[in-house]
């Protein structure tokens with residue numbers, strides 16, 4: 001049985017569970033449940049703190065897990081990133097009081113508060129900067145105001161938390177992070193099925209199906225507007241001068257593509273969601 005680590009709390013927990021459920025796996029009924037056997041799918045779930053997941057997977061105790069790329073790198077564990085899962089996107093940045101710091105080198109000799117000392121320590125070392133790391137558990141943005149640090153290094157999404165604390169981003173991007181599927185150093189049996197299922201969920205979220213009718217003579221030009229993943233499906237209509245076309249398009253581009261196809265001469269353009277996919 002494939003043993004899968006899933007975040008039990010925090011920013012990653014809900015979306016990770018929704019993705020697994022869309023991928024056809026059983027979900028826990030009680031949020032306090034720590035272990036769940038899904039015999040039908042041949043997998044076992046362990047609900048753990050996201051920060052600990054890389055440790056379990058890297059040691060080989062569990063086969064795969066869902067965590068943040070930033071947490072994986074911070075852990076220093078031997079687990080590897082298998083695939084990005086495209087949620088909980090964030091950047092990891094340095095920030096300080098407005099105008100106080102400009103460049104990374106300004107951090108030489110100062111106190112930097114973070115809950116990710118592994119990640120930040122590695123970054124500073126590899127850039128030849130020596131700073132004193134102040135390890136905190138969370139709410140790192142308050143550290144400057146409260147006088148325990150001169151700057152912070154933390155997760156930034158909208159930037160609202162930094163702004164409220166009177167801090168300003170400076171220096172290079174430490175990391176672009178997202179939720180990731182991680183695996184133990186040696187790939188495990190059953191891992192590929194989980195990966196394919198999760199990829200199917202990502203495709204279903206990212207793409208829609210577009211159907212439209214079109215004069216056959218315009219097919220090449222319509223294919224330039226929406227070429228699909230491989231090639232559009234083209235079916236005959238009763239009128240021999242017209243065809244029905246089916247193509248996958250990016251959800252984000254849907255309306256722009258509909259406008260362009262309509263301008264070209266396509267009619268009866270219909271868009272439907274994809275519930276599941278295996279490409």
Ligand SMILES: Nc1ncnc2c1ncn2[C@@H]1O[C@H](COP(=O)(O)OP(=O)(O)OP(=O)(O)O)[C@@H](O)[C@H]1O
Nearest residue numbers: 009010011050068069070088089090138155157177
């Ligand atoms: N505001 C945010 N937007 C996007 N991703 C975030 C945000 N906050 C945290 N993350 C991501 O979530 C992961 C951290 O998970 P964690 O469980 O610590 O979340 P949390 O909400 O901070 O929970 P906790 O309150 O227990 O610290 C990291 O990968 C981080 O990049």
Ligand SMILES: O=P(O)(O)OC[C@H]1O[C@H](OP(=O)(O)OP(=O)(O)O)[C@H](O)[C@@H]1O
Nearest residue numbers: 138139140155156157158159160161162
């Ligand atoms: O850029 P923003 O959209 O404001 O989001 C970033 C904030 O969100 C997270 O905090 P969280 O709420 O998880 O609290 P924590 O710092 O105590 O973990 C993160 O640690 C930042 O503080």
Ligand SMILES: [Mg+2]
Nearest residue numbers: 010137138139
């Ligand atoms: Mg947090």
